[in-house]
Amino acid sequence: MAQSSAAATQLRKELKQMQKDTDIPGISCGLVNDNNIFEWEVMLMIPDEVKYYGGGNFRAHLHFPPNYPLMPPTFTFQNPIPFHPNIYPSGELCISILHPPEEDKYGYEDASERWSPARSPEKVLLSIISLFSDPNPDSPANVEAARLLREEKEGKHKEFRKRCRACVRESLGEE
Structure with a gap:
């Protein structure tokens, strides 16, 4: 329980700092x-100049475990869930920095790419x-x-762009 209490104290401090810091564009x-x-609610406001998702506003939940910061939070998009190579259809995000700080059994990720207690929300x-801005289709x-x-990217069609733009419109309540 002491670890959970320490995590709660740290999270309060980090949330307060993020809410106060006006230098973080696009994040609420x-x-x-x-x-x-x-359990944090997050709004990501994607800059207009981003190729596929520009102008989108995506809601998500950032859930921290009781043993934070030793273990990573999970990040799950709420409806609409962005059509993105690194987001499961359930809305859960797959990104290396949110993977537990252990050896990657598949050898795909270097330990430095995975979660570290030094990482902040x-x-x-x-x-x-x-x-x-830069989706990873390789994982x-x-x-x-x-x-x-x-x-x-091979120039075969623009279906990916169409699906992303529809998702952006939906995030803005236009569909």
């Missing part, structure tokens, strides 16, 4: 429930924003999105 954080510091959210959570992105 609060609590899902005022009585639970371990701010760094995590900035990494997620950058994933919208897909959504195989269809990864395939369509690869095909678009």
